[in-house]
Amino acid sequence: MVTIKDVAATAGVAPSTVSYVLTGSRRVSEPTRTAVRAAIDALGYHPNAGARSLRSTRTHVIALALPLSSSGYLPVGGRFMHGLSLAAGDLGYDLLLLTVREDDAGAHGLERAARGKLADVAVIMGVEMEDPRIGAMDALGFPVVVLGRPADEDAAPWADLDWEEAAVASLRLLHEAGHRRLCFLSTVGKDIASGRSYSVRGLRGAERAATELGVPVRTLPSSEDSAVLHRRLGALFDSDDAPTALAVQHPAAVPGILRHLAERGTEVPRDVSLVAVGSFPEDLGGLDVTRIELPVGRMSSAVARLAVAAAHGGPAVHDAPDGRSELIPPEITRGGTVAPPA
Amino acid sequence: MVTIKDVAATAGVAPSTVSYVLTGSRRVSEPTRTAVRAAIDALGYHPNAGARSLRSTRTHVIALALPLSSSGYLPVGGRFMHGLSLAAGDLGYDLLLLTVREDDAGAHGLERAARGKLADVAVIMGVEMEDPRIGAMDALGFPVVVLGRPADEDAAPWADLDWEEAAVASLRLLHEAGHRRLCFLSTVGKDIASGRSYSVRGLRGAERAATELGVPVRTLPSSEDSAVLHRRLGALFDSDDAPTALAVQHPAAVPGILRHLAERGTEVPRDVSLVAVGSFPEDLGGLDVTRIELPVGRMSSAVARLAVAAAHGGPAVHDAPDGRSELIPPEITRGGTVAPPA
DNA sequence: CTGAAAGCGCTTACAG
């Protein structure tokens, strides 16, 4: 293994000088710097991460805590891991996926990461409105940043799509198209029960839309089990006051919903209009659906930026320009699934 | 920060004794061990990862190298990250997602991880038949394990679904149902061009199936662009010798393909039969499709096991029981998309 | 502008 000493010997300088060239923490004359860089390249030297973090208490690693319970979160989680990975890379950080170990008592690796200095900062995915992980990290004095928007918005920096406004905007769009019998198909029941922030805020948006638009908005939880979902949809559309328009916060279910409607002879958008809330930019099975997309890239960049700011600064930076939380306004993408009611 | 010294002081022993209790690398008497454990719990001590890895040259981290180009790999990649995360956690390892930095020259973080000792072993995702990353890590003497199956099967331990056999089995199933005009819709063109191992091996399977079954098997690349794909499917089914059965190695496209067929009045399985190759266990949009599922969990466990073995052993363990590569036979799950030809 | 030296928190031979 090639160490800083080897580089120093090759360049004919002291190890400390090599270090200064590397960290840039003090000026080094042009000729020495050149010689050191040449030696680094010649030997293929890379500083040992363990030694560096031991000495500098800086790992250049962002720890990523997966949701507490995650079955339905897989596809979404994968996109964010990828997005965060790109964003973190731009800022000179790697991403550590914390795994759940047998000896972890509920903390899901976060406490291990904090106490063992595996990372400089943690990012919490799949946050819940009252998420115990935030307080736990605070108690340890470990910086934490949230992908999502917990109830206590000052507890940690966070970035999220404005899900409440997204729900309102999608229902308003349907209302403006002339629909008066609206239904909001929310996230899966499990996510609502556990208080996932996007679930709760989406439902709040449905409530607010009802008030704002002056029409009732029925809400229905979605399900990962397509049989269950289809049963619920069946009951919904068989009822006397069947909705003429649907806003769906469970985009993965949209292809199945459209199939279900087609099977019962309901045409979209002729008989029923539909808006998807929080779909992936890339897919939706290639369907031309009116939708509000999940801004994965923008959320990831924001979270990475906040994480790096928190890693550098400590808790005080929450008010600094780089430490400000980010609420991303929803943007409607027009597709072919909205029309006036029959 | 609480260190091993604090624990030692609290327990009334030497720091080295605490270390021995922690690592288990030498016997410690029952009473001392109990006292040490009590002190650890009381203080909430966790060993500093940097110090530990500096001293022991063991990080308990598996580095994960994302595919060289990855657009279409996102959903798949996300599942594997999750699967690997669980499997690694069981073995006491965390996962480091290597990000591409501006100063990385093509090595995509792998070289940085190896030289800087960021991890004990690397796992390569989205491997290509002739993947330069394997040789690069070998040259550095850094252990590497492959998710997939490169051309040189002895270059590194690997685990993969038997894609070739999966293609053969799906086409054989269709042949046994009576179909003689078969088409293999392979992965997207970009994956074929870059030599992704699953793409190449799937296509080899299609070739072998033709020989084995004694009927021609037409092959067609898929596309992430649904407009392009639908154009290709249109041309395919408009041709004189339109196939009566389709094996599809691009499961994400299956819902769109079924919609395309429905739109042109082709009924599945009455007019055309279909088998999906390599779909996710959970979804396929809730469709009841005859398929060969991607064994994400089993592949992840195998790769994690191989990675840990490689981390412990060095290159020689490739022949050891724990270092043996794993080829997972395809399993057909019957669904409602295969029937005899009309 | 550069060097020599201390020390980060561990692990592991070396002693007893």
Added chain:
DNA sequence: CTGAAAGCGCTTACAG
């Protein structure tokens, strides 16, 4: 059965 000591590869005050 346990301790005292060296040292892993860095960074950063302290000197000159």
